[in-house]
Amino acid sequence: MTEHDIDGLTEEQAKTLLESLSQELAAANTAYHSEDAPKIDDASYDAKKRLNAAIEAKFPHLKREDSPSDQVGAAPSVGFGKIKHAVPMLSLANAFTDEDVYAFADRVAKFLGVDVTHLQFTAEPKIDGLSLSIRYENGHLVYAATRGDGETGENVTNNVRTITDIPNQLSNAPEVLEVRGEVYMSHADFVALNAKQEKAEQKTFANPRNAAAGSLRQLDASITKSRPLRFFAYALGAQSAPLADTQLGTVATLKSLGFSTNSLMQVFENVADMVDHYRHIERSRADLGYDIDGVVYKVDALDLQARLGFRSTTPRWAIAHKFPAETAWTRLREIEIQVGRTGALSPVARLEPVNVGGVLVSNATLHNEDYIKGLDSKGNPIRGGKDIREGDLVQVYRAGDVIPKVADVDLSQRTELEPFDFERKLEELNIPGHRKPGDAVWRYAGDEPMDEVAIEALKHFVSRGAFDIEGLGAKQIEMFFSDPDLPIRHPADIFTLQHRDAQNIPKLANRTGWGERSALNLFQAIEDKRQIELHRVIFGLGIRHVGESAAKVLAQSFGSWENFRASMAAALPGTPERAELEGIDGIGPVMAESVVAAFQSPQAAEKIDELANHLSIKPAEQLGQSDSPVAGKTLVFTGTLVKMTRSEAKARAESLGAKVAGSVSAKTDLLIAGPGAGSKAKKATDLGIETIDEDQWIELISDQ
DNA sequence: GATCCTCGAGTTCA
DNA sequence: CTCGAGGATC
Structure with a gap:
C-alpha cells in the first residue's frame, strides 16, 4: 500500500502498520550504517517512510515514541540525491609505457599544429581515492558531489562539510567556483581506522580507497566526521572567472584559497623530464603515505587545453601514466564459452579464486581464439607467444585495475596439457559457430536464435543508455525470460507486462520476493519509459x-x-x-x-x-541551439588552414552545433577555403555556395 | 591504400 | 579497460 490509499484505514490497522513500519525502517537503518549496504532499495525505503508519515499525519495521537520520522541521520530522503555536474567529470586516457606518453605529446602537438618542444606539461601523482566536485558560490560551499558516471554524481554535501582539508568558506573567491580533487585516506589513518573498527567489532576495510569511499558514503555525517578523510585539490569545474592561465597557476591559487594541493606537481618542458619525474614518483611511492596509481600529465596552458577540448569520454589535453598492475599466480581450471547479444562466442577463463590487489578474482577474459593461442590481431606474439591451456598455472592482473586478464603462463608447470582447441570446444558444447576469415570472433551460426542471445539483447534493451528501466535489470530479465506466467521474450512484452499480470490469476504482487509495492513500482517504472x-x-x-x-x-x-x-x-x-x-x-x-x-x-x-x-x-531535439551563426549548418574545410589545424577547426565547428562534411555537395552551407583550395572551391562556386577564407571564419566564431 | 581516430562490444567485481 | 573494426583522412 502507499501513502495515497490510507483513507479506509481503521485506527487498529494504523497502529499495527506504524509498529511494523517502525521495525522495518529501524532494521534498514542498521543494515545501512553497519554494513554500508542497504537491505532494501532506496525507493522502497522512501515509500515506507512516506507511508509512515502519512499515517502519522492522519492519526497524530498514534505517533510512536520511536517514530522513524524523528530518527536523526535518516532525516533527509534516504541515500543521496543526485547532482548533475555543470561541467562533466570525465575520466582520463591511460598510458602504460613511455612510448604511450611520447605519442600523447605528439598527438597534442599535432592537433595544435605546433612543435612538441614548445609545449609544457604538468606532472602530478594520481591519487587513488574518489573524485569529488565541490561548488562554491560567493565563497560559500553550496554542494559537493561524487563523480558518479561523470554526468551525474551523488550529493554528499553534508559529509564533505566535515572534511577538514575542505574549507566551508572561501575569501576572495569568484562568484562561482567548482573545485575538483580527490578524497583519500592516508596509510597511517587507514591502519588506525581498521584497528578501531576491529575493536568495536565493526567491519574492516580492504584498502584505503574502500575505506575512503565507505566513509564518504555514510548517511550519518557524524560518522564521516569521525573518519580521517583528506583531500587534494587539482582542477576546476565550472567557474565564473579563471583563477590563472595555467594548470600550475590554478593549483597554486587553490592552495592560497586554503585547499591542500599535492607538492609533487611540477611543470616540465619536455617529455623525457616528465617520464623521469614519473620514475622518481614511482620510486618514492611507498614513502608517500597514501596510495597512488600513476602520474597524470596535463597541458599546462589553459588556453591550449580549451583549444584541444574533449573526445567523447576523455580530455585531449591530459593522460594518466599508470604504474604496472599487481599480479598473482593461479590455476586455470577451465575455459568456458559465453554468448553475447550479437551471438559472439567469447572464451572466459575459470580460475582458482585468487587475490589480486585486494580483490578476489575467479574469472578472466580471454577475448578470442587467437588471444588464447598467444597472438594479437595482426598475428604478432603476445605473452612471448605462449598459448593458454586448461590446467595451466597462469599469472593474472587487472587491466586498468578492473578487468582480469592473463599476463603470463608458467610453462615449467605444464605437463601433458593439450593445446586448447576452440572449434572442438564448441562441438563438445553443441554450439554451432563459425569464424569469418579476417574476423577475430567466432559467432553463433545456428538457425534458431539462442535463448542466451535473446536474453542478452533484452538486458541491452533495459540498460542505461537505452530504456534504463528502474527495477528491471539483468536479474529480472533472466527471471522473466523463462517465466511461465508472465514471460518477457521480446522488448514489446515489457510494455504489456502490467496488462498481462492483471489478466493472470497468480499475481506478480503475490510472489515471494515481490509485494504490492514492488510490483507497482516496476509497472510505474515501465510506464515512465513509454515516452522515450x-x-x-x-x-x-x-x-x-x-x-x-x-x-x-x-x-x-x-x-x-x-x-x-x-x-x-x-x-x-x-x-x-x-x-x-x-x-x-x-x-x-x-x-x-x-x-x-x-x-x-x-x-x-x-x-x-x-x-x-x-x-x-x-522526436530528436535539433542540435545547435546555440545562437552561433554556424549552428545547424553543414561546413566544409578545404585548402591549408594557418591559424588552426583541420581537426581543431572541425572540433570547434561541431561544438558550435555545425556539421562538418568532407566534400562539397548541394547540402553544404558554407565552405571555408584556405590557400591552395582546388576542386572543392570550384565546385562550391558552381553550386553557388558561400565561401569564406580562414580569417573570416575566425571572425565568424570569435565572439562565441 | 595505409594510417589515424573513435566507437562498439565484450569483459569483472562489489 | 581493451581489442577489433568501421569511418574519415591523407
Whole structure:
C-alpha cells in the first residue's frame, strides 16, 4: 500500500502498520550504517517512510515514541540525491609505457599544429581515492558531489562539510567556483581506522580507497566526521572567472584559497623530464603515505587545453601514466564459452579464486581464439607467444585495475596439457559457430536464435543508455525470460507486462520476493519509459555496429521515428535512401547495411513495429541551439588552414552545433577555403555556395 | 591504400 | 579497460 490509499484505514490497522513500519525502517537503518549496504532499495525505503508519515499525519495521537520520522541521520530522503555536474567529470586516457606518453605529446602537438618542444606539461601523482566536485558560490560551499558516471554524481554535501582539508568558506573567491580533487585516506589513518573498527567489532576495510569511499558514503555525517578523510585539490569545474592561465597557476591559487594541493606537481618542458619525474614518483611511492596509481600529465596552458577540448569520454589535453598492475599466480581450471547479444562466442577463463590487489578474482577474459593461442590481431606474439591451456598455472592482473586478464603462463608447470582447441570446444558444447576469415570472433551460426542471445539483447534493451528501466535489470530479465506466467521474450512484452499480470490469476504482487509495492513500482517504472527519446529506441534495438553514438547520429539525422522507420524500409542497396544514409557523417556502408538489414526480415520488422506501437517516441531535439551563426549548418574545410589545424577547426565547428562534411555537395552551407583550395572551391562556386577564407571564419566564431 | 581516430562490444567485481 | 573494426583522412 502507499501513502495515497490510507483513507479506509481503521485506527487498529494504523497502529499495527506504524509498529511494523517502525521495525522495518529501524532494521534498514542498521543494515545501512553497519554494513554500508542497504537491505532494501532506496525507493522502497522512501515509500515506507512516506507511508509512515502519512499515517502519522492522519492519526497524530498514534505517533510512536520511536517514530522513524524523528530518527536523526535518516532525516533527509534516504541515500543521496543526485547532482548533475555543470561541467562533466570525465575520466582520463591511460598510458602504460613511455612510448604511450611520447605519442600523447605528439598527438597534442599535432592537433595544435605546433612543435612538441614548445609545449609544457604538468606532472602530478594520481591519487587513488574518489573524485569529488565541490561548488562554491560567493565563497560559500553550496554542494559537493561524487563523480558518479561523470554526468551525474551523488550529493554528499553534508559529509564533505566535515572534511577538514575542505574549507566551508572561501575569501576572495569568484562568484562561482567548482573545485575538483580527490578524497583519500592516508596509510597511517587507514591502519588506525581498521584497528578501531576491529575493536568495536565493526567491519574492516580492504584498502584505503574502500575505506575512503565507505566513509564518504555514510548517511550519518557524524560518522564521516569521525573518519580521517583528506583531500587534494587539482582542477576546476565550472567557474565564473579563471583563477590563472595555467594548470600550475590554478593549483597554486587553490592552495592560497586554503585547499591542500599535492607538492609533487611540477611543470616540465619536455617529455623525457616528465617520464623521469614519473620514475622518481614511482620510486618514492611507498614513502608517500597514501596510495597512488600513476602520474597524470596535463597541458599546462589553459588556453591550449580549451583549444584541444574533449573526445567523447576523455580530455585531449591530459593522460594518466599508470604504474604496472599487481599480479598473482593461479590455476586455470577451465575455459568456458559465453554468448553475447550479437551471438559472439567469447572464451572466459575459470580460475582458482585468487587475490589480486585486494580483490578476489575467479574469472578472466580471454577475448578470442587467437588471444588464447598467444597472438594479437595482426598475428604478432603476445605473452612471448605462449598459448593458454586448461590446467595451466597462469599469472593474472587487472587491466586498468578492473578487468582480469592473463599476463603470463608458467610453462615449467605444464605437463601433458593439450593445446586448447576452440572449434572442438564448441562441438563438445553443441554450439554451432563459425569464424569469418579476417574476423577475430567466432559467432553463433545456428538457425534458431539462442535463448542466451535473446536474453542478452533484452538486458541491452533495459540498460542505461537505452530504456534504463528502474527495477528491471539483468536479474529480472533472466527471471522473466523463462517465466511461465508472465514471460518477457521480446522488448514489446515489457510494455504489456502490467496488462498481462492483471489478466493472470497468480499475481506478480503475490510472489515471494515481490509485494504490492514492488510490483507497482516496476509497472510505474515501465510506464515512465513509454515516452522515450528516439536515440534510446534506436540504441535499444541492439543493432550490430550501432552503439550509443551512432544511435544519436541517426536520431539527429532522421529527426522522428516515422522518418527513420520509413527510410530503413526503403534504403535497399542502390536506392537514393541508401545513398542518403551512407552520406551521414559517421555512417559508412557496413553500418548502413547492418541497420537496414535489421528491418528487412518481416518477423523482425513486425517485432520492432509492435514495440513502437507501445511507445510515444519523442522526436530528436535539433542540435545547435546555440545562437552561433554556424549552428545547424553543414561546413566544409578545404585548402591549408594557418591559424588552426583541420581537426581543431572541425572540433570547434561541431561544438558550435555545425556539421562538418568532407566534400562539397548541394547540402553544404558554407565552405571555408584556405590557400591552395582546388576542386572543392570550384565546385562550391558552381553550386553557388558561400565561401569564406580562414580569417573570416575566425571572425565568424570569435565572439562565441 | 595505409594510417589515424573513435566507437562498439565484450569483459569483472562489489 | 581493451581489442577489433568501421569511418574519415591523407
